[in-house]
Amino acid sequence: MASPALICDTEQWKALQAHVNAIQKTHLRDLMADADRCKAMTAEFEGIFLDYSRQRATGETMEKLLKLAEAAKLKEKIEKMFKGDKINSTENRSVLHVALRAPRDAVINSDGVNVVPEVGATGKALTNVVSVGIGGSFLGPLFVHTALQTDPEAAECAKGRQLRFLANVDPVDVARSIKDLDPETTLVVVVSKTFTTAETMLNARTLKEWIVSSLGPQAVSKHMIAVSTNLKLVKEFGIDPNNAFAFWDWVGGRYSVCSAVGVLPLSLQYGFPIVQKFLEGASSIDKHFYSSSFGKNIPVLLGLLSVWNVSFLGYPARAILPYAQALEKFAPHIQQLSMESNGKGVSIDGVQLSFETGEIDFGEPGTNGQHSFYQLIHQGRVIPCDFIGVVKSQQPVYLKGETVSNHDELMSNFFAQPDALAYGKTPEQLHSEKVPENLIPHKTFQGNRPSLSLLLPTLSAYEIGQLLSIYEHRIAVQGFIWGINSFDQWGVELGKSLASQVRKQLHGSRMEGKPVEGFNPSTSSLLARYLTVKPSTPYDTTVLPKV
Numbered sequence: 091m092a093s094p095a096l097i098c099d100t101e102q103w104k105a106l107q108a109h110v111n112a113i114q115k116t117h118l119r120d121l122m123a124d125a126d127r128c129k130a131m132t133a134e135f136e137g138i139f140l141d142y143s144r145q146r147a148t149g150e151t152m153e154k155l156l157k158l159a160e161a162a163k164l165k166e167k168i169e170k171m172f173k174g175d176k177i178n179s180t181e182n183r184s185v186l187h188v189a190l191r192a193p194r195d196a197v198i199n200s201d202g203v204n205v206v207p208e209v210g211a212t213g214k215a216l217t218n219v220v221s222v223g224i225g226g227s228f229l230g231p232l233f234v235h236t237a238l239q240t241d242p243e244a245a246e247c248a249k250g251r252q253l254r255f256l257a258n259v260d261p262v263d264v265a266r267s268i269k270d271l272d273p274e275t276t277l278v279v280v281v282s283k284t285f286t287t288a289e290t291m292l293n294a295r296t297l298k299e300w301i302v303s304s305l306g307p308q309a310v311s312k313h314m315i316a317v318s319t320n321l322k323l324v325k326e327f328g329i330d331p332n333n334a335f336a337f338w339d340w341v342g343g344r345y346s347v348c349s350a351v352g353v354l355p356l357s358l359q360y361g362f363p364i365v366q367k368f369l370e371g372a373s374s375i376d377k378h379f380y381s382s383s384f385g386k387n388i389p390v391l392l393g394l395l396s397v398w399n400v401s402f403l404g405y406p407a408r409a410i411l412p413y414a415q416a417l418e419k420f421a422p423h424i425q426q427l428s429m430e431s432n433g434k435g436v437s438i439d440g441v442q443l444s445f446e447t448g449e450i451d452f453g454e455p456g457t458n459g460q461h462s463f464y465q466l467i468h469q470g471r472v473i474p475c476d477f478i479g480v481v482k483s484q485q486p487v488y489l490k491g492e493t494v495s496n497h498d499e500l501m502s503n504f505f506a507q508p509d510a511l512a513y514g515k516t517p518e519q520l521h522s523e524k525v526p527e528n529l530i531p532h533k534t535f536q537g538n539r540p541s542l543s544l545l546l547p548t549l550s551a552y553e554i555g556q557l558l559s560i561y562e563h564r565i566a567v568q569g570f571i572w573g574i575n576s577f578d579q580w581g582v583e584l585g586k587s588l589a590s591q592v593r594k595q596l597h598g599s600r601m602e603g604k605p606v607e608g609f610n611p612s613t614s615s616l617l618a619r620y621l622t623v624k625p626s627t628p629y630d631t632t633v634l635p636k637v
């Protein structure tokens with residue numbers, strides 16, 4: 091018998107749909123009263139503790155989800171990924187970011203060639219580094235850099251150096267990225283897998299001009315290097331391919347933090363030994379993901395629960411809430427990783443999906459988020475939350491006379507919020523507290539809002555690598571179950587090609603006084619309004635940011 095075209099046509103999917111009703115009838119308050127259930131809904135690996143008892147799920151739900159994993163051939167798909175099969179079928183590519191952090195003696199083949207020996211990195215001390223790149227060539231390295239900055243060991247290694255990122259093509263971002271920098275002591279790293287991304291290339295040309303105008307054209311070879319898969323375009327740009335760090339088409343942009351994309355700028359800043367610990371952390375989770383049974387496998391459990399929340403309980407969003415300022419840039423990275431991977435409309439075979447995939451990811455470190463959008467999470471929309479906490483802070487601060495340390499204060503919130511969401515507060519409780527009648531509806535919390543808690547031992551380079559890998563694999567699990575291609579991104583192309591049409595028209599209007607044409611009435615009138623303001627200097631003169 092031919093297998094169903096879509097996962098939603100399987101018996102296992104239908105069994106979960108039929109099970110939703112039973113779950114809708116139970117409140118998390120009651121589920122949480124079952125101590126055995128709470129104990130069972132945990133998993134641990136190297137001190138990373140996952141508690142998913144506050145998900146709207148029971149043992150039966152988990153059994154059914156594990157059966158769905160079987161129906162989706164999850165085990166086989168994970169094996170294919172690790173083996174280097176071309177699972178990114180729309181681009182005919184392997185998906186091998188795990189090879190970037192594999193032990194040196196591992197064997198991982200792409201096109202019959204072991205890729206592990208090709209993977210290497212270097213560390214070279216320079217005072218200022220500006221890493222120019224966008225999307226996957228920016229967000230992951232920024233997340234790791236922001237996190238490493240708070241690790242005392244890493245911070246010590248980085249003394250006297252600074253690493254900045256330039257992503258947005260907004261000239262204001264260019265000005266910010268080079269403010270107070272001297273080109274003479276600055277190395278510009280152009281990071282682009284394709285070396286064609288419009289924003290990155292214009293920013294790279296701008297910084298090239300910044301260097302040349304101050305140090306002369308010969309300075310480019312000493313002050314600009316590149317990370318790319320496209321060495322031909324690197325050369326055409328004017329960067330010596332000997333100053334380029336290659337990587338491979340089997341590394342997806344958003345999965346490239348562990349390639350030279352992240353490893354090079356981070357090693358320049360912190361030295362390779364620190365970055366190696368980060369890679370080892372990521373690799374430890376790769377092994378756990380590949381070899382642990384699904385019932386105790388942290389990325390698999392997280393992925394299955396996300397599928398449950400999105401596809402069966404109908405929750406369209408997910409909040410990423412690290413109670414760790416070091417993880418300030420984690421949610422922005424996960425936004426790309428998750429939404430570019432799993433925001434798809436068709437199956438990997440091109441069949442229109444009849445169910446939604448992906449979720450809207452957003453987040454902020456706690457407690458800042460509590461004073462921003464938690465109102466909606468508590469009393470408005472139901473949004474499954476990931477609470478991420480750390481047992482040992484990198485900064486032990488305690489004030490004499492205070493009841494708790496500063497980290498305990500932070501973590502009090504980490505422990506309290508999931509219960510507030512799960513249990514809520516009933517009108518009866520409010521009555522017993524003598525709350526005025528008119529305020530009872532406003533102060534009632536329905537509760538029954540799912541979350542999970544991930545508690546890390548600390549946040550050194552090793553755990554930062556582990557956290558990255560957990561989320562990379564969780565997102566892949568979701569895509570494998572949904573039967574989509576989590577490794578392509580055709581959805582970003584249309585906007586890019588329309589922008590190129592607009593660019594042409596802007597050029598024609600500004601340089602040759604041509605009328606703007608070919609747009610709908612709305613875009614035409616917006617463009618006309620934009621073009622009424624003429625540039626303050628002629629277009630054929632170079633103007634660099636004032637810093």
Ligand SMILES: O=P(O)(O)OC[C@H]1O[C@](O)(CO)[C@@H](O)[C@@H]1O
Binds near residue numbers: 225283344579
């Ligand atoms: O590294 P590149 O090729 O400049 O691409 C940057 C980003 O652009 C995208 O292709 C689309 O936004 C991302 O997938 C990618 O991470």
